[in-house]
Amino acid sequence: MQGGRGTAIRREISKVTIKTVLRASAALSALVLTTGIAQAQDTTRACLITKTDINPFFVKMKEGATAKANELGIELMTFAGRVDGDHETQQQAVESCIAAGVSGILITASDTKAIVDPLSQARDAGILVIALDTPLDPIDAADATFATDNREAGRLIGAWAAGKMGDAAADARIALLNLSASAPSVDVLRNQGFLEGFGIDVGNPDVMGDETDPRIVGGDVTSGNEEGGRQAMESLLQRDPGINLVYTINEPAAAGAYEALRSFGREGDVTIVSVDGGCPGVQNVAEGVIGATSQQYPLLMASMGIEAIAAFAADGTLPETSEGLEFTNTGVNLVTGDAVDGVESISVEEGLERCWG
Amino acid sequence: MSDTPDPVVERNPAETVAQFDRHHRSALDRVQHFLHQYPTMVPVIVLVLSLIAFGLISPNFFSAFNLSLILQQVAVVGTLAAAQSLVILTAGIDLSVGAVMVLISVVMGQLAVNMGVPVPIAILLGLACGAATGALNGFLVTRLKLPPFITTLGTWNIFLALNYYLSGRETIRSQTLDAEAPLLKFFGTRFEIGGAVLTYGVVLMLVVFAVLYYALYYTAWGRRVYAVGDDPESAALAGIQTKRVLLSVYLVAGVICGLAAWSSIGRVGSISPTSFFEANLESITAVVIGGISLFGGRGSIIGPLIGALIVGVFNSGLRLAGVDVLWQLFATGWLIIFAVAIDQWIRKVSS
Numbered sequence: 001m002q003g004g005r006g007t008a009i010r011r012e013i014s015k016v017t018i019k020t021v022l023r024a025s026a027a028l029s030a031l032v033l034t035t036g037i038a039q040a041q042d043t044t045r046a047c048l049i050t051k052t053d054i055n056p057f058f059v060k061m062k063e064g065a066t067a068k069a070n071e072l073g074i075e076l077m078t079f080a081g082r083v084d085g086d087h088e089t090q091q092q093a094v095e096s097c098i099a100a101g102v103s104g105i106l107i108t109a110s111d112t113k114a115i116v117d118p119l120s121q122a123r124d125a126g127i128l129v130i131a132l133d134t135p136l137d138p139i140d141a142a143d144a145t146f147a148t149d150n151r152e153a154g155r156l157i158g159a160w161a162a163g164k165m166g167d168a169a170a171d172a173r174i175a176l177l178n179l180s181a182s183a184p185s186v187d188v189l190r191n192q193g194f195l196e197g198f199g200i201d202v203g204n205p206d207v208m209g210d211e212t213d214p215r216i217v218g219g220d221v222t223s224g225n226e227e228g229g230r231q232a233m234e235s236l237l238q239r240d241p242g243i244n245l246v247y248t249i250n251e252p253a254a255a256g257a258y259e260a261l262r263s264f265g266r267e268g269d270v271t272i273v274s275v276d277g278g279c280p281g282v283q284n285v286a287e288g289v290i291g292a293t294s295q296q297y298p299l300l301m302a303s304m305g306i307e308a309i310a311a312f313a314a315d316g317t318l319p320e321t322s323e324g325l326e327f328t329n330t331g332v333n334l335v336t337g338d339a340v341d342g343v344e345s346i347s348v349e350e351g352l353e354r355c356w357g
Numbered sequence: 358m359s360d361t362p363d364p365v366v367e368r369n370p371a372e373t374v375a376q377f378d379r380h381h382r383s384a385l386d387r388v389q390h391f392l393h394q395y396p397t398m399v400p401v402i403v404l405v406l407s408l409i410a411f412g413l414i415s416p417n418f419f420s421a422f423n424l425s426l427i428l429q430q431v432a433v434v435g436t437l438a439a440a441q442s443l444v445i446l447t448a449g450i451d452l453s454v455g456a457v458m459v460l461i462s463v464v465m466g467q468l469a470v471n472m473g474v475p476v477p478i479a480i481l482l483g484l485a486c487g488a489a490t491g492a493l494n495g496f497l498v499t500r501l502k503l504p505p506f507i508t509t510l511g512t513w514n515i516f517l518a519l520n521y522y523l524s525g526r527e528t529i530r531s532q533t534l535d536a537e538a539p540l541l542k543f544f545g546t547r548f549e550i551g552g553a554v555l556t557y558g559v560v561l562m563l564v565v566f567a568v569l570y571y572a573l574y575y576t577a578w579g580r581r582v583y584a585v586g587d588d589p590e591s592a593a594l595a596g597i598q599t600k601r602v603l604l605s606v607y608l609v610a611g612v613i614c615g616l617a618a619w620s621s622i623g624r625v626g627s628i629s630p631t632s633f634f635e636a637n638l639e640s641i642t643a644v645v646i647g648g649i650s651l652f653g654g655r656g657s658i659i660g661p662l663i664g665a666l667i668v669g670v671f672n673s674g675l676r677l678a679g680v681d682v683l684w685q686l687f688a689t690g691w692l693i694i695f696a697v698a699i700d701q702w703i704r705k706v707s708s
Contacts, residue, residue: 235672
């Protein structure tokens with residue numbers, strides 16, 4: 001009995017082993033074949049890693065990168081975190097990209113400090129790393145950064161608001177609707193830029209909330225969506241019903257703030273300014289919900305990134321930064337139907353042509 | 358239900374023993390006993406105390422308008438908390454309520470605005486969709502016997518994905534809704550009583566709680582829900598069809614999520630697939646602070662309403678005082694811990 005069972009088991013094992021070996025060798029030969037084909041084609045590969053797959057801004061970025069990659073014959077792999085702040089998924093994506101032997105990685109980092117280590121491994125492996133939209137910390141952890149100048153985006157809407165209000169700017173009552181309690185760099189840059197543009201002494205330009213100007217009623221956070229914008233606006237109006245100028249981090253927050261103003265019957269005498277240039281937002285500018293918005297160009301960021309990778313793969317060329325900046329400025333335009341002297345802007349029609357999402 | 362032993366009669370001997378050494382009891386013991394008898398009093402007392410405290414700290418806090426504004430601000434999460442409490446009463450938890458709500462608001466919007474379905478029918482289909490999501494959760498929990506936490510963790514992801522798919526990740530703007538489907542914004546309609554400005558969304562929340570109160574305390578279904586939550590095995594032995602009760606709970610919760618979705622459109626104005634990302638946790642927060650035990654079968658349905666109001670009062674009060682938002686998170690965290698600690702403490706009376 002004992003010996004019989006042993007033999008049966010042994011026979012079973014040998015069957016399993018043979019099967020496994022057969023399967024493994026099949027898989028191996030498939031792998032060798034594909035690698036052979038890949039080498040034969042000698043295509044340049046690139047990676048795009050975004051914060052999420054659900055925000056229209058990143059959806060557009062992916063579109064831009066895909067279109068440009070198809071045009072240049074680059075094989076593009078795309079990855080995204082599950083939510084904004086999902087660092088682990090991004091780190092895994094970087095590792096996959098290194099394993100895949102890409103020439104370049106385009107990344108909008110969820111955690112600008114933590115991603116530096118995995119990216120330095122990529123750079124050690126000879127991969128070009130370009131930060132899109134969000135600069136890394138430190139900024140030189142990437143070979144290049146293609147981004148909107150967020151301080152300039154803020155400065156434009158601030159200057160426009162000052163021009164629009166004229167003499168009344170001296171008695172403005174300002175509400176600041178920011179993104180989140182963690183005060184990410186985009187919050188600081190746009191907020192401080194707005195205040196500088198409006199002509200307010202910002203104290204330390206890298207710190208939000210240290211301003212002493214009595215025209216500032218206060219700030220609150222919105223999570224960058226409509227519900228948050230509404231809630232924040234309601235609270236600030238409770239603090240001071242006389243608010244007549246509202247800065248918002250993005251256009252969904254602006255739409256929410258408008259709903260709150262409407263419920264207070266104040267929508268007619270408050271000016272809202274914002275940043276982003278998404279299609280619903282520019283439509284809101286056309287309808288007077290938002291006075292002016294600073295438009296950014298995610299599609300351009302991504303297509304420039306792919307071009308840079310193509311150039312790098314061809315002869316090792318590194319991208320150059322814009323003059324006077326630590327990054328490559330992908331441009332920002334003020335969109336308004338109510339142009340103000342001394343502040344350059346584009347029309348709503350042009351904004352709609354170039355909008356995203 | 359008449360042959361079920363009356364719990365009061367059962368408890369009588371224990372109370373007699375307690376009375377025996379009444380003169381030894383401290384004031385704290387008496388408070389503990391009082392709270393054990395009236396568990397809803399804990400959140401009520403916290404609410405009253407926080408109202409008084411913020412009235413003293415924050416200027417403008419104590420106006421009829423501001424107090425009614427807090428009601429407006431908690432209306433959506435409060436309605437969602439009603440759905441959540443039903444599930445938690447059965448010792449379950451529904452992590453998908455927020456995703457269901459956003460999904461249904463998108464369904465209603467897409468049907469009415471982009472597919473030309475008459476608005477009332479779009480709303481009915483949305484509510485039916487809520488029932489379907491509830492039925493799916495209920496089916497997985499009762500038939501496949503999966504733990505509610507896991508089930509709804511899974512469906513949360515599924516519903517979010519469907520939400521992004523159906524919405525095309527695009528927002529339907531407030532102005533579009535005004536022009537094409539104003540009925541979707543019905544619950545945002547305001548009316549005034551004295552200086553207080555309320556919305557139909559607030560009324561909806563109160564009506565949902567009132568109906569649930571009636572259903573849980575005055576119908577056989579309500580007693581079965583409590584019985585299943587307290588001890589499913591004895592409930593089954595007592596002849597209750599526990600699976601059917603559980604399924605009905607998830608179904609009702611799904612429909613309430615649908616109502617919350619309709620209400621949220623009125624509140625937010627537009628229909629955005631990225632709104633209310635934390636609504637799941639906010640609804641659980643309201644339920645826990647409202648004194649419903651996460652172990653099921655204990656707590657009053659009115660508690661979560663008060664729990665939601667407490668969070669609203671803290672947020673409003675701290676914001677009005679100009680306190681940095683991080684302290685709102687901080688305060689909410691301590692409120693949750695305080696609520697659970699109190700729950701544990703008053704449970705000791707029975708042990």
